[in-house]
Amino acid sequence: MTERKVKAPEKVSEDALAEPVRGGDRRALARAITLVESTRAADRERAERLLSVLLPAAGKAIRIGISGAPGAGKSTFIEAFGAHLTATGHKVAVLAVDPSSRRSGGSILGDKTRMEHLARDPMAFIRPSPAGTTLGGVARRTREAMLLVEAAGFDVVLVETVGVGQSEVAVADMVDLFVLLVSPGGGDDLQGIKRGVMELADLVLVTKADGDLAKAASRAASDYHAALHLMRPKYTGLAPEVMKVSSTEGAGIEAAWAAMLQFHGTLAKSGQLKRLRQDQARRWFQTEVQAVLSDEIARDPAVAAKASAIEAEVVAGRTLPHAAARLLIKTFRHA
Numbered sequence: 001m002t003e004r005k006v007k008a009p010e011k012v013s014e015d016a017l018a019e020p021v022r023g024g025d026r027r028a029l030a031r032a033i034t035l036v037e038s039t040r041a042a043d044r045e046r047a048e049r050l051l052s053v054l055l056p057a058a059g060k061a062i063r064i065g066i067s068g069a070p071g072a073g074k075s076t077f078i079e080a081f082g083a084h085l086t087a088t089g090h091k092v093a094v095l096a097v098d099p100s101s102r103r104s105g106g107s108i109l110g111d112k113t114r115m116e117h118l119a120r121d122p123m124a125f126i127r128p129s130p131a132g133t134t135l136g137g138v139a140r141r142t143r144e145a146m147l148l149v150e151a152a153g154f155d156v157v158l159v160e161t162v163g164v165g166q167s168e169v170a171v172a173d174m175v176d177l178f179v180l181l182v183s184p185g186g187g188d189d190l191q192g193i194k195r196g197v198m199e200l201a202d203l204v205l206v207t208k209a210d211g212d213l214a215k216a217a218s219r220a221a222s223d224y225h226a227a228l229h230l231m232r233p234k235y236t237g238l239a240p241e242v243m244k245v246s247s248t249e250g251a252g253i254e255a256a257w258a259a260m261l262q263f264h265g266t267l268a269k270s271g272q273l274k275r276l277r278q279d280q281a282r283r284w285f286q287t288e289v290q291a292v293l294s295d296e297i298a299r300d301p302a303v304a305a306k307a308s309a310i311e312a313e314v315v316a317g318r319t320l321p322h323a324a325a326r327l328l329i330k331t332f333r334h335a
Helices: 014-022 026-037 041-057 074-087 142-151 166-172 195-200 211-228 253-270 272-299 301-315 321-333
Strands: 062-068 092-098 124-130 156-160 177-182 203-206 241-244
Touching: 014 026, 014 041, 014 142, 026 041, 026 124, 026 142, 041 142, 062 074, 062 166, 062 253, 074 092, 074 156, 074 253, 092 142, 124 142, 142 156, 166 177, 166 195, 177 195, 177 253, 195 211, 203 211, 203 253, 211 241, 241 253, 253 272, 272 301, 272 321, 301 321
Parallel strands: 062 156, 062 177, 092 124, 092 156, 177 203, 203 241
Antiparallel strands: none
């Protein structure tokens, strides 16, 4: 897998960086995230030491994933939603994963431009990261960035994703609740959303519920409500809700936040939130085992050459992928 190049972080010791991060220093936080995003082996070791120091201060935020098809109004909603949260005293971190250029790996949209007002809010922190080729439009180090912003005192973390699809399970696998934004259309709203994404949703928000689209939004909300009732809920006794919002007018934003708080509180009281995070940590570990193994194979010149030869056999149709994978692991073990 090709990962984007990251600018070399400033050479600051982990202990010297950890203290200002815990104190909420935004420049230190930005440097820390740059460090964990680096693909250099030396930087990875430093990043792991920094995260180990900061880990006890993390884990106290409400983690919310926000997804939706292009045009659903994700950035507009996040800006209005974030402004509401900061106005009520919350510190909000937005980890927004941008579509990436396949040539350079750089971000295309630039969330600080799309969320101009929130980007200037002293109670908010926005960090755009190119998605690269990572499954689900989530940067590989998004989980680590989440730990850093939590250690810096941000109590609400929003993870915005590129779009919708079956791979959005990658997002749901790192947050406490998953919010799906949908826009009202001409009666074909459900056609644009896959069942797998609907099953992930804890809250569906029909956006643009104002002006000429107000009636269409009401119809769409009814359709999604009916569709959700045909699906098995993720949690026993806790069915997902469907609500309408207007980001431009601010309508429904407060009610949506109240619904999120109630949902999160119910999960916490029932013990399901603790189990959810434990399961996520277990899957994160398993994912990292695979990623680290791939990195180690690529780092060894002899094994990497053998991997290329084995891959060529698979591409040519002479070897089954599973058999080739076992052969590669055997080669790596005896390298």
